[in-house]
Amino acid sequence: MGTLGRTRPTTLACGEVRTCLLPTSQALDLRAAGHVLRLRADERVLASERPNLYALSPDTLMGVDCALPASNGAKVRAVGTVVARAALTEGRVLQAGSFFRVPDTGPDQRQPWGHYLVRPGVVEPLGKLPAQAVAEGLLKGGRPGELDPGLIAEGLLTRLLRHPLLDQKSPFKSRRTRLRWVALPVPDGHGPSIDFTVAEDDLRTVRLGIPEGTDQTAVVRLCEDLALHDWLLTTLVRMLDGSRFGSADGPMAVLALRPAVDHLMHLWMPRARVDRKLSALWEALEERPGFSRQWHTLVQRIRDQMALQAIPLLREALTAR
Template sequence: MPSSAPLVVLGEVKTCLLPSSTALARAEAGELLALMPGRDVAWRERPSSIAISPTTAVGVDCNVLMDHVAAQPDPVRVVGTVATRVVLAGGRILQSSAHTRIVRGEDHRRRPWSHYVSRKGVAEEIQLVAPDRPAVSAAMVAGYHGASARADVEDVLDLDSISRRLLGKIRSDPRLDQSPPVQGGTTRLRWTAVVGGSAGPDVQLHLDDETVRSVRVIVRKESDLDAVQRFCEDLAAHDWLLTVVGDALDQADHFGTVSADRLDILEPLVQHFSGLWMPGAHTPAALRALWRDLQADPGFTRQWTTLRDRLRDNISVATLHALRHKDVGMEW
């Protein structure tokens, strides 16, 4: 039998605002996220609500990129499934999440599809790779995060497309009125996880561009890998909040200090987002310490506090201006 210990776990989380004018309660979230008949949507109410859909599987037969400077730079062929699910945090923040564990195949030959379908979220390599497990794992991590630089390789594992299709399916659901209170974009968080023993737990976060983030996680033992997906979803949700609020403040700065256009941008942020900031609240205990590192550097909550204070100060200035003029109907 192939070893159950993965060489690496590869994952992707896409995050956006639910296209709905109101936050969804438990019953509504359960209907929206019921991807599989007969399977309940997981729900947690405290300290903030979170709904998680049943896990579905997508079959894959493709290449996994290796670091081009590694001892074995050629892609590795894998066959198996990608596990996917949808998360709704605070009734507002919508996420599609996909991941797969890359494990060594038994004899490097293709098995019947029934074998792979029975192992949700596991993909087996079906060609011989170097026996040095740490080196292979490191090469796969580097290859995955550097995928955009390897346009020469075809048929590559594409978690981006898988998660994007799932997100599009939920966003276009006819039960949603497509009238969100805030206009915000979609962020993409790519993550990898390996078992590092005494080297873990550890997290490295890199902002690749305005919307793409790369996260590398090291855990102490294999059983901790189950918690990495939830940690990365939690991280992606809070990174999205920072991104959307920061972008909105930049947009508002194009208007006058007390203009109505400026307030139209900023007021909904305070109304709908201020209660969503709870880093680590839904991260499993095994990896909650990673939030302590992120709070120190880059300082997630310090960033949020700064943005929140800017929001409130901007609205306060506009309100004082209106009171002084005693004419709330005037054009600002």
Template sequence: MTTGLLNTSEPLPLEAARQALALLPGVSPDWHRHPIEQVVSPDIFFGLDCRLAVPPGAGSQPRVIGTARARAVLTAGHILQGSARVEVLLDANRRRLPWAHYAARTGVVEAINRADPADLVTGFLQGAVNSTVLDLGKTGAYVMSLLDRVPQIDRQPRLKTETGRLLWAVHVQDGAEPDSLVELRDDGMLRVRIGTPAELLPQFVEFCEILALHHWLLSALRNAFERSNRRGRRPEGELDPALSYLGHMWNPEAHLPHEMRGLWQRLENEAQLTWEWKSTVTRVRDKVSLLTRKAIEEALHKEVV
């Protein structure tokens, strides 16, 4: 899952966002106006015939064939996400079947050799190491790039940001209570591992999209504050657009499914994300206030002189 800032100077109005995310002709995107505007594109599908990553020493890499599903999510008109996923079906067939068989099962890939589910979860969360294994991050980034064609995109964002990545993997277990493990490693990429029953999988996807969005918000605001302290930078040039673009965005429970609220609360108890966001916003606003007061004092001094 990839998160970033829409490549434009102003947020897309809701109607323009709905038009932009109609990625399938004749299929309207889902959308919400309250409490935060959000538009979700219909799923689009991509054919796959590749290997899956496995941990070192786990044996051969399973080959999978089928389709991945991906969608774009636009929040508040300017935070864009490319969300891609695939369901891996093990022990289905031992040989490659005609493509019509796989095309009929959208969002599913079938392994044509043996694989251990635990190895597949671990291997995927380690991140793709070469171009021969499944990399859903590239799929999500491609879906995001489709919005570059929208006429309202002026390619002049006023805030410099980096894209964020989140990898998630689920071991589907009937009767299991959702229980996630969230890791942030030195590469800055979030990794989420969970066991959950199949019926809660759509809600868990939404949980990961919300987590990815808010982790990106926190990183983007913190990076803007750090850049404002660098020599040669105009601090207000970093802080003003950061507050304008991001300052009002924090609301993790806005679209959080009811079934996932317990997961989010446990994450808050451990990582204190909301506290860190409020602390960072306070630091940014305090610095803006100090810069404003300094500018006023300098202007008054010039008048007196």
């Protein structure tokens, strides 16, 4: 994908999703989720119960006028609006994300705000866009003062986490993850492509190649779905990493893993809301690195341990008769 993008006019789409556990003792029901995600008074929160409980906030817009990060140091000023929105899955996992599109060229002069306001989610470069360099720059993260979708997502997340409906009593400690993504078009006749990288401890980067005409919302949903499942996997791996399975404190370890059973294990549902045209990308990730394969192995391991620890209890109960 890296070389193909350069041969044709490109429109870049990008964003960042931050995912964390909702800091409440109980999962929120859809009604409460609706209150928390009500970012705008004039628009409703989208709620759905199938195939799992899911609530999506209305889009909010943020006006930006700043430089885009570029890996080759090019100075690209861009003006427009960035969309920020949040989603809550099963009343448990909160995600805040921001995203925007950049056309390959924009007006040479900065336009009045009215021009940008009628193009929600579009950030226009002044002049021509060096799409590859900006895509790389966005994934790497810019310098202070450059457009950073992560900062916008973080601002939204921080605001949501203060909501009075949240009792701040998380059932377990966990870390946030950040997923940065860029999407560039692929030439006609090519299928979509994906490159998923665990860049740092909590940072993942995703490069997407998307066929012309793909709905941008579908791309955003795919990235939110990826971020959700990557967070679930990361969180479960970390829980198991710290526990001492099979050692003398096995019962303690099982106790420590109880939150996984109560709050995480039922959340795995890849592609629940991904556009069918893009589900091939999920298939690719299932092949390598094999998200679901790892998840199911971990879940099985937890269940086996729970069962093992229950055997002495059963024996006790039987002998006590």
